Amino acid sequence: MSNNNRNQFQEYHLEVPQEETSGTRLDKYLASKIEETSRTKIQEAIKDGHITVNEKKEKASYNIEPDDIIDVQIPTPTPPDITAEEIPLDIVYEDDDLLLVNKSANMVVHPAKGNWSGTLVNGLMWHTDELSEPEEDTVRPGIVHRLDKDTSGLLVVAKNDKAHRILSEYFRTKEIERTYWAIVWGTPDEKEGTITGAIGRDPHNRKRMAVVPEDKGKHATTHYKVLEYFDHLTLLELKLETGRTHQIRVHLADNNLWGFGDQKYGGDSVRYGPNTGSRKQMFQNLFASLQRQCLHAKTLGFEHPTTGEIVEFNSELPGDFQQVLGMLRQNCKPNHIY
Structure with missing residues (x-):
């Protein structure tokens, strides 16, 4: 599939592969292939004549066939003028x-x-x-x-x-070196390892991404290293080899290592260990104050585009991340890994 963005249309050209099963509706097929739009917008584009199959206009209910050639134009609204705003930046x-x-x-x-x-x-x-x-x-x-x-x-x-x-x-x-730190539920099988798996739109929830078959998504690779163990949780360092949407969060969740606090991918409840008494209350308090996943892009390194010098940058963990880390070290039996 290829796409271009010009003349206020997002354009796509798709060729249905030989192995694709016949009988899938045109609108459903396109919704599964084009991540940037919804099935409703696809149906509107079909109705307005912006989608053709083998150079002919078809209805949304058309059943696709192997070797069909589909050309798509999704109208894109003209964005408003973007204005400068006085927002504190670090x-x-x-x-x-x-x-x-x-x-x-x-x-x-x-x-x-x-x-x-x-x-x-x-x-x-x-x-x-x-x-x-x-x-x-x-x-x-x-x-x-x-x-x-x-x-x-x-x-x-x-x-x-x-x-x-x-x-x-x-x-x-892939000439950029970047590492992330994350607190996750569970413990990886190895202290260091690699997670692979194609990432695409979750077929059951279009607002989420998921690990999908290679022909249904984009190849993705994430490397991890354990920095610190806790009781049923782990602090990880992660390196991206690819940069897919929600890559780290999806790869972790797919391996039952849900990002702590991640509301979209299931990390905002107690996944392992007792969920009673003071432990339950501690995690409820942390979730309430955190309101996000414990994931931080910690380092970035690359060759400067003008000087050619290798530049490397490191950032402090934000306060909410440090608060969670401090509570885990105090209450969840930390075991430092060097």
Whole structure:
């Protein structure tokens, strides 16, 4: 599947593989393949004649066949003008080409439907007039990569188009070194290991991602190392080899290592150990104060796009993460791993 974004349409070209089973409705098939849109929008596009099968307009109820060629145009609304907003930002480094920001939790990276203000981009536009301007993208100036709203930590931001191109290529070719810290329920079988599994839209809940068959998603690899054991919980360091949506959270949950506090993927309840008395109350209090997953993008390293120098950055754990860590060390029998 390929896609382009121009003329206010998101365009896709799909060829139904030989092994695909006949009989799936056109709208259902497209909804499972195109992550960025909903089945309702697909049905509207079919009704408006923006979707063709083998160069013919078909109904949403059309049953796809192997070798069908499907061309899709999903209308995209024109985004409103993005305005600068005075939002406090933790800038850990800045020069003429880039800056590093330690993003707080509960902050969306860039404007989008439902979040046109209060984002990191709005704050960056207040902080500096120098941000890269990716072609045909007016809502993500400077943004090279993203973090989930409730994941805290380091992001690199490009201040000119040259730096943006080079940094984007680093991410594409895996030349960026980045590590995350996470507190998870359970204990991995090994102190160090690798989790693999394609990630795609959860077929049972389109608001979530899931590990899916390789032909249904995008290949993903996550490396982990145990930093500290607790009673039924673990502090992990994680390294991404790929950068899929919710990758760490999905890979962990798929291996019964739910991220502590993760409301979307099942980490916001006591998964292991007794759930009674003072232990139950402690975790209820932590969930109530945390209100997010205990996941932090801790380090970022790469070759500077202008000087060629290797630069490495490390960030402090935010207060809510430190609070959970402190309570676990105090009450859940920590065993340090060096």
